[in-house]
Amino acid sequence: MNKILLVIRREYLSRVKKKSFLLVTLLTPLIFPTIMAVFLWIAMKDTGEDALRIIEVVDESNEFFLESADQYVFTFSNLSREEAKTLVQNGDRYGFLYIPKIDLTNPSGIVYYTNKTPSFALVNTLESSLKRKIEELRLFQSGIDPKLINSLRTNVSIQSITLDNAGEEKISNATVNFVIGFMTGILIYVFILIYGNQIMQGVIEEKSSRIIEILVSSIRPFQLMLGKIIGIGAVGLTQFLIWIVLIFAVTSVVVGYFGMQMPQQQAMEMANPAAISAMGDSAEMAQILEVIYGINFIKLALTFVFYFIGGYLLYGAFFAAIGAAVDSPSDAQQFMFPVTIPLIIAYMGLFVFVLEDPNSQVSFWLSIIPFTSPIAMMGRASYGVPFFDLALSMGLLILGFLFTTWLAGKIYRIGILVHGTKVNYRTLWRWIKAD
Amino acid sequence: MKTLEVIQLSKKYGKTPALTDINLEIPQGSIFGLLGPNGAGKTTLIRIINQIIEGDSGDILIQGERLQPKHISRIGYLPEERGLYKKMKVGEQLLYFAQLKGMPTGEARQKVEEWLRRLDIHSWKEKKIEDLSKGMAQKIQFISTVIHSPEILILDEPFSGFDPVNAELIKNEILELKSLGTTVILSTHRMESVELLCDHIAMIHRSFKVLDGPVKEVKLASKPHEFLAKIKKNGKPLPANWQYGVETEDYASFLIPLNGQSPNQILGQAMEYGEILGFEEIIPSIEEIFMEKVKEDTHE
Numbered sequence: 035m036n037k038i039l040l041v042i043r044r045e046y047l048s049r050v051k052k053k054s055f056l057l058v059t060l061l062t063p064l065i066f067p068t069i070m071a072v073f074l075w076i077a078m079k080d081t082g083e084d085a086l087r088i089i090e091v092v093d094e095s096n097e098f099f100l101e102s103a104d105q106y107v108f109t110f111s112n113l114s115r116e117e118a119k120t121l122v123q124n125g126d127r128y129g130f131l132y133i134p135k136i137d138l139t140n141p142s143g144i145v146y147y148t149n150k151t152p153s154f155a156l157v158n159t160l161e162s163s164l165k166r167k168i169e170e171l172r173l174f175q176s177g178i179d180p181k182l183i184n185s186l187r188t189n190v191s192i193q194s195i196t197l198d199n200a201g202e203e204k205i206s207n208a209t210v211n212f213v214i215g216f217m218t219g220i221l222i223y224v225f226i227l228i229y230g231n232q233i234m235q236g237v238i239e240e241k242s243s244r245i246i247e248i249l250v251s252s253i254r255p256f257q258l259m260l261g262k263i264i265g266i267g268a269v270g271l272t273q274f275l276i277w278i279v280l281i282f283a284v285t286s287v288v289v290g291y292f293g294m295q296m297p298q299q300q301a302m303e304m305a306n307p308a309a310i311s312a313m314g315d316s317a318e319m320a321q322i323l324e325v326i327y328g329i330n331f332i333k334l335a336l337t338f339v340f341y342f343i344g345g346y347l348l349y350g351a352f353f354a355a356i357g358a359a360v361d362s363p364s365d366a367q368q369f370m371f372p373v374t375i376p377l378i379i380a381y382m383g384l385f386v387f388v389l390e391d392p393n394s395q396v397s398f399w400l401s402i403i404p405f406t407s408p409i410a411m412m413g414r415a416s417y418g419v420p421f422f423d424l425a426l427s428m429g430l431l432i433l434g435f436l437f438t439t440w441l442a443g444k445i446y447r448i449g450i451l452v453h454g455t456k457v458n459y460r461t462l463w464r465w466i467k468a469d
Numbered sequence: 470m471k472t473l474e475v476i477q478l479s480k481k482y483g484k485t486p487a488l489t490d491i492n493l494e495i496p497q498g499s500i501f502g503l504l505g506p507n508g509a510g511k512t513t514l515i516r517i518i519n520q521i522i523e524g525d526s527g528d529i530l531i532q533g534e535r536l537q538p539k540h541i542s543r544i545g546y547l548p549e550e551r552g553l554y555k556k557m558k559v560g561e562q563l564l565y566f567a568q569l570k571g572m573p574t575g576e577a578r579q580k581v582e583e584w585l586r587r588l589d590i591h592s593w594k595e596k597k598i599e600d601l602s603k604g605m606a607q608k609i610q611f612i613s614t615v616i617h618s619p620e621i622l623i624l625d626e627p628f629s630g631f632d633p634v635n636a637e638l639i640k641n642e643i644l645e646l647k648s649l650g651t652t653v654i655l656s657t658h659r660m661e662s663v664e665l666l667c668d669h670i671a672m673i674h675r676s677f678k679v680l681d682g683p684v685k686e687v688k689l690a691s692k693p694h695e696f697l698a699k700i701k702k703n704g705k706p707l708p709a710n711w712q713y714g715v716e717t718e719d720y721a722s723f724l725i726p727l728n729g730q731s732p733n734q735i736l737g738q739a740m741e742y743g744e745i746l747g748f749e750e751i752i753p754s755i756e757e758i759f760m761e762k763v764k765e766d767t768h769e
Contacts (some may be wrong), residue, residue: 040568048557243552248613251519251546252569254538451521453550 045265063280192337214416230353237357254449345408355442380406388413404434478527502667542571545619596665699747
């Protein structure tokens with residue numbers, strides 16, 4: 035036991051003390067807020083310039099009056115089509131919308147000229163405002179006052195409440211749960227891949243530099259393997275902990291800075307151009323906040339930590355076994371395939387099935403099978419999982435981890451002493467069978 | 470007194486035998502040479518003693534006790550294929566290996582200091598292995614093997630990678646450890662170092678033990694019972710069974726088989742053919758015995 039601690043300590047300290055660890059740990063969390071800051075900056079600059087985007091409208095039928103949106107200003111003139119085109123060519127106008135005399139039941143021939151490829155959003159805006167205008171005109175023709183229609187429009191938003199066994203009510207909001215499930219799932223996936231690879235590299239280093247034979251004359255191979263996996267896992271946890279603290283700190287600074295510069299209203303409109311009304315927005319915000327308050331974060335965090343570590347240990351053993359079986363990282367490719375496939379299935383499954391419908395059959399199985407559960411279960415956990423499912427999944431993950439470690443240990447203890455032999459799956463099987 | 474005893478040890482890899490019914494007794498405080506061509510089974514035997522792998526059948530006793538995990542701290546092992554963590558500092562690395570062998574931290578630190586001073590390399594303590602030359606790294610490697618003061622020292626090709634000066638240094642360290650009572654098992658192809666260092670030898674060939682015993686006895690047992698005579702010839706024709714050796718202006722040398730006679734009788738005969746300049750019994754070198762054994766077995 036004492037010797038495992040020694041290995042853990044060495045693996046941990048030799049990595050944490052490296053300059054590159056400090057660099058990566060400090061710089062990575064700066065990347066996201068920096069990208070965010072750049073986007074926010076560009077977006078703010080954009081909205082500032084919007085007033086300059088003038089679109090010339092030539093309407094042959096003189097029936098359309100397009101209301102200027104916050105991004106675009108429409109000017110109406112009696113210029114000819116050719117004159118208006120030159121305006122666009124010279125850059126005097128951002129664009130030019132040509133509306134010929136049209137049949138309202140079957141409108142066609144409307145053209146938008148521009149010297150830049152129009153954005154999807156702009157075309158959408160033009161189409162929808164023309165559509166609205168045409169509909170109004172037709173309603174009018176049929177003798178219905180469009181104002182009446184508007185007054186009949188009603189906003190409906192459903193508040194969903196989850197009832198648990200105890201009859202307790204909880205407001206739920208799929209968006210919040212989706213985001214949490216998505217973030218935590220991805221985090222585990224990335225963690226397993228990055229640190230699994232580090233385990234493999236570490237084993238290959240010890241094997242190719244021939245330290246291994248000295249080590250295994252002092253410590254059992256299984257202890258050595260376990261020490262390495264745990265030590266590197268601890269490095270990863272340290273790194274993630276620092277990242278979380280830094281990301282929160284830097285993000286709140288960035289958001290705080292820009293948030294003060296940008297009026298609340300404008301920020302919301304940017305996030306949701308088709309904003310219904312300011313009232314509806316704040317009601318929804320309040321609901322989201324209520325949902326966030328309603329989530330049992332301690333339970334969620336504990337679940338996350340469990341699957342985070344469990345998933346890492348389960349796959350970590352495999353990565354150690356691969357490292358032991360090969361002489362160099364380039365040989366590892368052939369064995370990586372069966373290890374990464376279940377990871378990718380879990381990752382895809384998280385998006386395609388679990389986050390879409392956490393209670394479907396597929397989601398259930400993905401979150402139960404140990405090879406996919408660390409990632410898939412996080413998608414369900416944010417929505418709330420029945421106790422039985424969670425217990426079954428966790429129990430199986432522990433069993434799965436014990437099984438893969440036992441299996442990997444068998445490959446590891448023989449593999450580390452084999453040099454210069456091409457190892458294939460048949461050899462691995464022979465090692466596993468050897469006692 | 471026997472420090473280490475190997476009893477009827479066998480090991481197979483699949484169907485290939487690596488060791489077949491090996492029996493060895495290694496006396497306390499001796500330097501025991503383990504010889505044999507590549508692939509004979511030496512490394513397998515060493516790995517079993519180090520508890521890296523297990524034998525299929527048979528036993529290993531250390532001072533009468535069956536081999537078990539607690540013996541790890543009493544054995545020091547320098548494998549033929551060896552290495553160090555390139556990114557680790559010399560001092561840290563030695564400390565780590567000493568601790569892995571079960572040494573308490575304080576004592577281990579003290580030993581690191583002691584050995585670095587003893588080999589006059591204390592100034593390297595804070596250097597990383599990747600910044601050292603190969604010979605320097607080998608010295609560190611040797612220290613890492615003996616730092617926990619093992620009772621049994623197993624050295625597999627210890628001199629490879631050393632320049633003659635450092636090889637001499639290591640040789641003296643081995644002799645020093647021996648004088649302190651350490652039992653040394655030396656596996657090597659360098660027969661001159663076997664001759665120089667070893668008290669006992671055993672030879673393994675194709676998984677079998679083919680030779681075993683104190684170096685002197687092995688040599689005497691293998692002697693061909695021939696004498697080498699240097700004679701200044703007087704012209705008389707020589708007997709046909711005298712094997713003709715070198716001939717110079719001053720003398721000719723001959724190999725004379727004993728054929729049941731005593732050395733004095735042969736010397737008497739030789740004197741008849743001229744003036745005797747030299748007369749000595751042929752004692753084979755370990756290398757010759759080694760080559761002979763390998764050839765013998767290969768012909769079978």
